[in-house]
Amino acid sequence: MYKSISACVVLINPEGLVLGVSRKDNHNDFGIIGGKCEIEDLFNPITTAKRETKEETGLDITDLKLVFAMHRNGNMGYTYLAEYSGEINYEEKHIVKWVPFEILLNGSYGKYNKMVSESLTDMGVKYQMGIDVKSMEWEVSEFITDYFDGEIKFGYIRRDNYRGDGKTYEVYFHEGKDDDFEEAFDAPNKFAKGLEIIGLKYGVRLKLTSDYCSK
DSSP, rough: OOSEEEEEHHHHTTTTTTEEEETTEEEEEEEEEEEEEOOOGGGHHHHHHHHHHHHHHOOOOEEEEEEEEEEEEEEEEEEEEEEEOOOOOOOSSSOOOOOOOHHHTTSSSSSHHHHHHHHHHHHTTOOOSSOOOHHHHHHHHHHHHHHHTTTEEEEEEEEEEESSSSSSEEEESSOOHHHHHHHHHHHHHHHHHHHOOOHHTSEEEEEOSSSSSOO
């Protein structure tokens, strides 16, 4: 007998985005829809999947297909791909929005969601993986221009592959005067916080690169 049974649901819209649900105490930490079986579900994970989806998003789901199942420490979890209908409407204190799958990989349950994404790929399911880097670059460019009154220009953003976490991006400047770069790299916490806030919107960590680099 399992200690608990849980069910998760993957919903994908026509643009290939996945419906993400944030944690109630952190609206920048997204995962897929889901929760534990309750007595009213009669320990049926499909019933749980439908109930959790309705409670968390207001949507109704049909045509559930098992994508991934895992047993760990006495707990059994099932993840389904489903069709949906209705309008997003919920009363709980989380945030529900369509996101690229990468946002879910960067959340608290990123390891589990990575296995789910691999199963979806094996099944031939099409979905959008990467975040909208172009939009993130635009926001960073605007922030840098405002912060330094146009004296320092944004160059580009690049994923920090050396860190190995898959969710850290480095911010580069256009080539400028040494004094400009020293001012930027010695920027107060307010500047670093500004980058952090932008990164959180996209489920990544944004930081200033330690290298001098021109576009």
